Amino acid sequence: MAAKFQGVDFYDVDGLLSEEERAVRDTVRSWVDERLMPIIGEHYVEGRFPKQLIPQMAELGLFGANLPEEYGCAGLNNVAYGLIMQELERGDSGVRSFASVQGALVMYPIYAFGSDEQKRRWLPKMVSGEVIGCFGLTEPDYGSNPGGMITVAKETKDGWVLNGAKMWITNGSTAQAAIVWAKTGKLDDVNSIRGFIVPTDMKGFSAKDQKGKLSLRASDTSELVLEDVCVPKDALLPKSSGLKSPLMCLTQARYGIAWGAVGAAMACYDEAVSYAKNRLMFGRPIGGFQLQQARLAEMLTEITKAQLLCLQLGRLKDQGKATPQQVSLAKRNNVNIATDVARETRRLLGANGILAEYQAMRHLANLESVYTYEGTHDVHTLILGQEITGLSAFN
Amino acid sequence: MKIAVCIKRVPDSETRVKIASDGKSIDEAGVKFILNPYDEFAVEEALRLKEKAGTGEVVVVALGSVAAQETIRTALAMGADRGVLLQSQGLPPDGLETAKGLAAELKDAGFDLILFGKMAIDDYNHQVGPMVAELLDLPCVTTVAHLEIAGGRGTAEREIEGGVEVVEFPLPAVLTTDKGLNEPRYPALKGIMAAKKKPLEVKLTAPGPGALEIIALTLPPERQAGKIVGEGSAAVAELVRLLREEAKVL
CATH class of the missing domain: 1.20.140.10 (Butyryl-CoA Dehydrogenase, subunit A, domain 3)
Structure with a gap:
C-alpha cells in the first residue's frame, strides 16, 4: 500500500473546514497517494505528462469542480476547489497545471463568456475529459504585457479568420479545443480583444511541443501557430470583451x-x-x-x-x-x-x-x-x- | 437486491495514537477517523451487485457515536442509497453487544445480503459479522475474496492456507469481506455533494454492558533502529558474525 500523506496542519486549519471540504480533500489526497505518487518521478525524468490519468481525474470530478452541476460539474465551493488544487500540486505542479487550465482557463471562459449553446456543447465533454482544452493568450513577444498581442481575428461573411502565434501553452499539443484570444480591431485597441473556441483540428492550426524544459517536465507546453484558421461565427465567445x-x-x-x-x-x-x-x-x-x-x-x-x-x-x-x-x-x-x-x-x-x-x-x-x-x-x-x-x- | 452493509468508524492506521489518561482508551484529540478499510470492500461489493442487477438498494448501518455520521456519509458518497446510525455513547468492548444492536435493526427488514468487513482495524476482533448471522439465524461466510450471486444463491471463494475454498450458500446470508474482493472506488466529488442530500436516519440505542471490560491499553514497545552493516558481498562476513554473536540466531 502506498504511503499515506498526512498533511501539515499546525493551527488546526482542518477545524475551519466543513465535512464536505475535508471529504473532497481526502478523496483527492488518497488518489494522489495511490495513483500519482508511484509514477510521477519517472514521468518527470522522461518528460512525459501522465495522460493515462485523465479518465480517472475526470471520474473523480476534478475538472471545473467549482462550476455548476447543470453542466455535469461538481458544483463545489471555492474552498473545496482550492483544496483540490492543493492536493494535486502536492503531487506535482504539472498535474495541477493540467487541471487548472482545463477548469479555470478553458471551462471558466466558456461558462462566463459563452452562449448557452456553447456551454451545453462544450462543458459536459470537458468535465468528462473527452475534450481537453488549452488557453492561448501569451505570445512570443507579449508575456507580461498581453495587451500588446498581435494575433488577429478578421470577420468574414461566414465567420472569422485567425492569424498569429501563441507560446508557453500548457496542454497545447494534447488539446482538442483551444481558447484563443485575438484582436478583432486595430493592434493598439486592447478593447477589441475577444475570445474564440478553436477546434485544434482546423486547417491552419498547429501545435508544437516546446523541448528542453528543465521545469514542469511532466506537463506538455506548446507553441500554437494559427495561419488563416477559418472558424464559424459561433466560435466567438459572445460575452468576451476586451483584455x-x-x-x-x-x-x-x-x-x-x-x-x-x-x-x-x-x-x-x-x-x-x-x-x-x-x-x-x-x-x-x-x-x-x-x-x-x-x-x-x-x-x-x-x-x-x-x-x-x-x-x-x-x-x-x-x-x-x-x-x-x-x-x-x-x-x-x-x-x-x-x-x-x-x-x-x-x-x-x-x-x-x-x-x-x-x-x-x-x-x-x-x-x-x-x-x-x-x-x-x-x-x-x-x-x-x-x-x-x-x-x-x-x- | 436489498443489501445492508454494516460499517465502523475507526482511527486511520497512519495516525499516531495516544493512550488517554484513563489508561484504557485512546485519546481522540487530533486523531483522524476513517471508514474501516475492510468495510470499504463490503460497500464496494454491495454497490457492484446493485449496479449489476440494475435495481436494488444499498443501506449502510453503523453503531457508534454521533461522529459516525461522517463515516456513513463517506459510504453514501461512494454511492450507497441511505444510512442508519444506531447512535450510542461509544462502543461496547464486547462485540456481542454491538452485534445485538445491529441484529435488532436488520431483523425482518428484508435484506438479501448483509455485508461486513472481515474485521475492524482498531480492535481486530473479527466477531460482529458472524455474531449477527447467529442472532439472525442466517448462514455466514467469512473472509470472502470472490463472490457470485445468481438465482437466489451465492458462491463465495475464501483464501485459506495454501489454497482457495469455494462455498455455496442460500440467500439471505451474512458475509464478511476480505482484501482482494474488489478495488473500492474513490468517493467522487459529485458523490460527496450528493451524500448530503441522502437520507440518514439516527436512532438512539443503548447497548448493554456485555461480559468484557477493557482494563488496560498500552502502546507497543518502541522499535530499535536497524543497522546497516555494509553493502554487497563484503558485508556478508560481518552480517554472519552479528547474526551469530549478537542476534544469536545462527
Whole structure:
C-alpha cells in the first residue's frame, strides 16, 4: 500500500473546514497517494505528462469542480476547489497545471463568456475529459504585457479568420479545443480583444511541443501557430470583451495556484521532517542540529501563514468579495514561500536532494515556472503597488 | 437486491495514537477517523451487485457515536442509497453487544445480503459479522475474496492456507469481506455533494454492558533502529558474525 500523506496542519486549519471540504480533500489526497505518487518521478525524468490519468481525474470530478452541476460539474465551493488544487500540486505542479487550465482557463471562459449553446456543447465533454482544452493568450513577444498581442481575428461573411502565434501553452499539443484570444480591431485597441473556441483540428492550426524544459517536465507546453484558421461565427465567445476577459480567467487560475503552491510546500516540508529525523550524521539525527531546526521552523511558519491566507481568500471568493488584487497577494506570497520551502528542503536533504527519488528538487524546478507564469512574481508586486498607491507602474 | 452493509468508524492506521489518561482508551484529540478499510470492500461489493442487477438498494448501518455520521456519509458518497446510525455513547468492548444492536435493526427488514468487513482495524476482533448471522439465524461466510450471486444463491471463494475454498450458500446470508474482493472506488466529488442530500436516519440505542471490560491499553514497545552493516558481498562476513554473536540466531 502506498504511503499515506498526512498533511501539515499546525493551527488546526482542518477545524475551519466543513465535512464536505475535508471529504473532497481526502478523496483527492488518497488518489494522489495511490495513483500519482508511484509514477510521477519517472514521468518527470522522461518528460512525459501522465495522460493515462485523465479518465480517472475526470471520474473523480476534478475538472471545473467549482462550476455548476447543470453542466455535469461538481458544483463545489471555492474552498473545496482550492483544496483540490492543493492536493494535486502536492503531487506535482504539472498535474495541477493540467487541471487548472482545463477548469479555470478553458471551462471558466466558456461558462462566463459563452452562449448557452456553447456551454451545453462544450462543458459536459470537458468535465468528462473527452475534450481537453488549452488557453492561448501569451505570445512570443507579449508575456507580461498581453495587451500588446498581435494575433488577429478578421470577420468574414461566414465567420472569422485567425492569424498569429501563441507560446508557453500548457496542454497545447494534447488539446482538442483551444481558447484563443485575438484582436478583432486595430493592434493598439486592447478593447477589441475577444475570445474564440478553436477546434485544434482546423486547417491552419498547429501545435508544437516546446523541448528542453528543465521545469514542469511532466506537463506538455506548446507553441500554437494559427495561419488563416477559418472558424464559424459561433466560435466567438459572445460575452468576451476586451483584455479584462482573459484577465478574469487568470484571476480564477491564480486563485487555484495560490492553493496549489501550499500543496507543493507541504510535500517538501513533510519530506524534510522525515529526512531530518531519520538521517544520521555525527552519530545523531540531523534534525537535532540547530541549523536544520531553523530551516524546519521557518518552513512550518510560512506554510501555516499561507494556509490561512488561502482559506480566508476562498471564503471571500465564496461570498463574492475577493478582489483580483487579493488573489495577486496570495499567488505572489504562496508561490514565493513554496519555492523557498522546496529549496531549503533540497538543501536539507544534502546530496540525496538532487535525486528524482525524492520530491524536493522536482518541486523546486516546477515552482520556478509557477513563480513566472500566470503573472510573474514581479507583475503581482506591481499590481499590489498600484493598489496601494493608486499609481500604475505599467504605463 | 436489498443489501445492508454494516460499517465502523475507526482511527486511520497512519495516525499516531495516544493512550488517554484513563489508561484504557485512546485519546481522540487530533486523531483522524476513517471508514474501516475492510468495510470499504463490503460497500464496494454491495454497490457492484446493485449496479449489476440494475435495481436494488444499498443501506449502510453503523453503531457508534454521533461522529459516525461522517463515516456513513463517506459510504453514501461512494454511492450507497441511505444510512442508519444506531447512535450510542461509544462502543461496547464486547462485540456481542454491538452485534445485538445491529441484529435488532436488520431483523425482518428484508435484506438479501448483509455485508461486513472481515474485521475492524482498531480492535481486530473479527466477531460482529458472524455474531449477527447467529442472532439472525442466517448462514455466514467469512473472509470472502470472490463472490457470485445468481438465482437466489451465492458462491463465495475464501483464501485459506495454501489454497482457495469455494462455498455455496442460500440467500439471505451474512458475509464478511476480505482484501482482494474488489478495488473500492474513490468517493467522487459529485458523490460527496450528493451524500448530503441522502437520507440518514439516527436512532438512539443503548447497548448493554456485555461480559468484557477493557482494563488496560498500552502502546507497543518502541522499535530499535536497524543497522546497516555494509553493502554487497563484503558485508556478508560481518552480517554472519552479528547474526551469530549478537542476534544469536545462527
